[in-house]
Amino acid sequence: MKKLLLLVITAFISLPVLADVIRINQLGYPPHGSKVAVWCSKEQDTLKYFELVDATSGDVMFKSKAMRAAGAYGPFRQTSRLDFSSFHTPGQYYLRAGSTTSPTFSISDTVYKGTADFCLRYMRQQRSGFNPFLRDSCHTHDGFPVYGPDTTFVRVSGGWHDASDYLQYVTTSANATWHLLAAARDFPKVFSDSLQANGLPGSNQLPDVLDEAKWGLDWLIKMNPGDDRMYNQVGDDRDHQGMRIPKQDTNFYGRGLERPVYFCTGEPQGLLKYRNRATGTASTAGKFSSCFSLGQQLFAHSGYADTLGHKAKAAYTFGMAKPGVCQTAPGRSPYFYEEDNWTDDMELAAAHLGNNYLDTAWHFALQEPVTPWLGKDTARHYQWYPFINQGHAELARQISGARKDTLIHYYKVGIERVWQKARLNAFYRGVPFIWCSNNLTVAFAIQCYWYRQLSGDDTYLQLEQACFDWIFGCNPWGTSMVYGLPANGDTPADPHSSFTHLKQYPIDGGLVDGPVYTNIFKNLIGIQLQDADEYAAFQSDLAVYHDDYGDYSTNEPTMDGTAVLIYLLAAQENQARRSGYTITHGGITRMDSTHQEIALVFTGDEFGDGLSAISKTLQQEKVKGSFFFTGNFYRNKAWQPAIRQLYKEGHYLGPHSDKHLLYCDWNKRDSLLVTKEQFLQDMNANLDVMQQLGIDTANVRCYIPPYEWWNDSIAGWSAGMGLQIVCFTPGTGSNADYTYPEMGIRYKSSKAIVQSVKAFEKNKAGKLNGVILLIHAGTDARRKDKLYLQLHQLINYLKQKGYRFRRVNDLVI
Template structure:
């Protein structure tokens, strides 16, 4: 519940000195996904004050035994919000297990794993976001959208001519669709399958719905991209570049249909003319079509290579032949019309300002060889062309600059260098691999000065740049066996998953029990509370960039306020479109990197690359927020009714009787104070006797962390542990065993990732109610500005059930077993009505342990 105002004032006075003492002054940032035993392993300690530290330990999280300790080396000094920073290098420690780091000043890291299989399933997890981004038929929504696309602009045909270009992926949280990002994403997905086939499973059909079809899911997703690219390049001479424009941004909506463009439900599709475009005041600076044509050619060529030997029931021969023909015609267009093909602005001066094309044509040249064979008469000509293009752009330009316009040099890694290097014998690759090395060395000269080894600039989509740079380091290492940049490569990978000043993973829901984005700039989450599993958000930007952006308003208190700085800011807030918007192409490039990490130097087994005894992939259909499970399996039509109790129990008997009549088992989380209250003894005995789940809710109903500054703890771990143990002792008086009650619901339903980590160290799973309804507001009183009547609460539940595609599946619907006498409108008086409606809609009501 949200704490009542008068009680909050009481706590503020009583705990003021304690808050100052308990607030974090130093943190340890780690890769929340974990580490492979043989990989480079480094965490970063940072102090918000002038304190320092000298030693660190690795502690076994299961028994709290110290298993390794070392002196801390160089003080890297100030960085961002930190006054002192150190790198905690534990690469030499290789023993699998669950651990946390601890420094001699008492700072602890979150719990992490060291295991050979620690990245298993991560690449497949990110494919969830790609499926959710589908246009045409959307398997997440189980509905179609944008089926009327589109009407042509700037083409050789009359403007507003209808052409079928439905399909593909929405670019980000808006619904624009760009060939440049879609082709790059398609290529990365195909390359991931080509290079790491054992990293992917088969749980979905080609249309994205659940069900195996005998092909890896990554191929099904890439196939979706190929289909759309063929529509956007339907003839030898026709190449379209963009679907929709920024009129899309008129408002938030789920992508059922768009009628924002003045021609029914159709959207404009822009022909790639190679000249400046823009239907309104603003124009781009296009100079050619090669940047788009090269990407399209490469993706189609690689698609041809991977699909030509697939069975006829998956892909027909005509389709495969079309891939080959269009790969060739797109390459020809790139040669004929060199230059940069930028996206078209609408009513605002923003567009993808791509200013390079040599990298795209380099890759396209190599893929012509790979498609047609090295014995082709043109193979030498294509290789020479590729080398010429490579020399035109040896280093991706953003590497030499600390700023860039939006998508000015794209893609953010020169894929062509890796492809071209493989055309040469190992001993002759240096002419190409040195291009990679030069770029890596440039970043290293910046990175080596700070503890995070951060040398990638903080511009828009900095996470995409980070992913691409880590991939460049990986490719360079694989092509040359030069190990000198291993730590830099790993640092960029670690940054994405928590080893950054904010201590958060930048991938929604990955890992499932840690700090990840929960409030991204996405209509799916903001309007419908749909999880966008696997989406990589844009990432931090310079403080100067953030301060100059228009229209940013944070909707919630900044939980990372202590870690913001002029160097860089990041907000897990819907209102920050600059740092917290997921992107389709960034996620696709991350799929490749995660597949590489999973597959690297793994022992071969008969089971598709999965080592014996490997833990399951991340939980597939549950939702976690900051380490707490907040929703169960959304594929099952069942939910849990949850009650909490501390001070009041006036509804207890009525609730128990209603549950008995409906033959429903509910879940009750009770404080030690509730359990020791003699007035409530018979009620607790009845709930336990009748088979309801009864679990802990803390002993003294403590407030664990500050309401406005969530990272600020108000309790120490010892105080947390002592209070929790007292709660379990009170439960034991009723014969309720800790071994059978492993779920813990925090007091006030308010916690942070530290509380989640401490709970896990106790062998328990933190849980919380599912957001989206007002059920938890049944404690509010008429004199409270947040007061909600029972009718309003019930209506919120009904509306959510109607709107969500998964309804109340997996829901943890929280209410209170009793409320203040000041509230006479009791929600529990409507429990019979609520249970009847839920059951009529076909839901099973189960104890929370069954979700």
């Protein structure tokens, strides 16, 4: 449709190009997030005011001064940022600046809903071996080994095609696998389960993102068939001989349908004219190891996890034996992934391997404090891959004190270097226009996100959001860079893809390479545009982007870039859904404050005298609660009949640690009192005894820490197990029901506690919306005044006020 429209427009060459345009994020904006558009003019006029208009009524809902003129950028002579972040009302709107209006967009907490799942479609379409989109198989004859000690056939069919060609690389596939695993770990509520492991329709009780990640893991295992065997690449650029659908295997390599499989030698490779600059194996081995370790966490309690755990350590050892980079191999053309760094990969691997490796991870962190391209104007193709140092975030979640602060500072230094360039233009663009600039953009946005999560510092929030907005249309060309997203937006229609070019198959969710410097474009080999350029008015001496299958440099979708985008989209959806939530050190202490819902939670370790009364009250009031017990409590035979009854009645049962450990110092919260191994062992023991009582722990997604006390490291370790920390809402006072008169002024009677809850409801903004009320399942015998005996009265009061009761796991995101 876009190409047809172009032909109509070019037929009337006398039509003027609009002097002014407003670029927006076509997906829309969450109510409580950063909301910025960019006004652009071909003239030198400046803008004073802009308006936000209700698209239905035409009413002006918000009016503000435009930010200072930001000057020329790309094809525009003047630009300005339009910031409407302070407007929070959901709805359909457009922006008006002078006589120019923007496309209509949404403000809603659901604007990102389903987008991560949508982009998973592209990953499935890229599958080699059995391809669920085509419902057919391809490349089942891979392959014959080169460079290594093996001479016989190596079975490596599977994995993903790298881009629109059908080459396959561990370099990019491992990075994609890691991001899918991390997205499943960090944002488990975002993804759906509508497909089987093979990608065909049907639920298999596993989120589709984990099915896709496992597809990557299974191929990585094939590429690492033994502790002393590691392969890095399948095929080479002899593949680039015309477009074809993947099932049309070719004999370009002189071995029938077999393709070469490149052994990791740690030495320069290249079978034809060109060779790479490989110096070791660590960059590839580190990627293998980190994927295997993270996979072990997410597929725990299985033989598969045991395999992954062994291979994670073996791959790490393989990398340590030969430090250096294992670059991909070129052939007849000079293009390859010129990765020049490896300590970041080994840092990530060591951080995943746990406590005994953390000092080594720190040593690697010191060798690459800041990813070298950050703040630079150029770099070689994939020179500093995977574009950000993921190891810093993983390590920072597991340590405390000065070392953690240093890692966070490293992230800040890199962000600040980009910011010094970005602040000079209205798009806040500080990422260089090198090949695959979109991949750099989404990776950098994740570094900003991780920095904000680890530090609590929002200084760079608009820079982070600007990267995201750029991908979805807030750029000089006014187009989304993701095929088919949003459905009603301006998105790629003619990408460099055989699927679309030969068969007109949609490549839903594929992130294209993105703009490149104009001088790069002019010097690339073999590029020839096939159609008139619909973005001709927005090309410039700075950068170009073409929606034309003849341009492999700006409009070719990539598998690894899409996988990184999936993590970013999941983070955005999770954050939008959490806009009304209160997060403290990674733990949820209040649910969505925009909904009149309350969660009743009950904890127990030593005492369970209130179980019977609590169960009876909840049943009478038709209210579901959430119970968090220690392993000590679950093992107590006196409480087991009541526990089984609670589970039968549909209440949520979760862990509370096995031995009721104190995780961190009361006065110095950042100071840990347990190691990661102790934490994991204790939590797994808690989950094991729950399983023994018939509780399905596969559905356990949240827990309350012992003593209701934790820190960022504990939250990070918990996330690695797929567990979200939840806790009572401070100020409600119900958690004081454990006190007894001998405690003096700390003692709170049940009457005082109920009054405290009522006072919170009366005086606090948002009242009790989203509040988590904690009551103990039993208390010391010295407390005669039991709050659980007042539960009936409390529930009735809250019902009269209009509150609904939900299990806490149903509200956790």
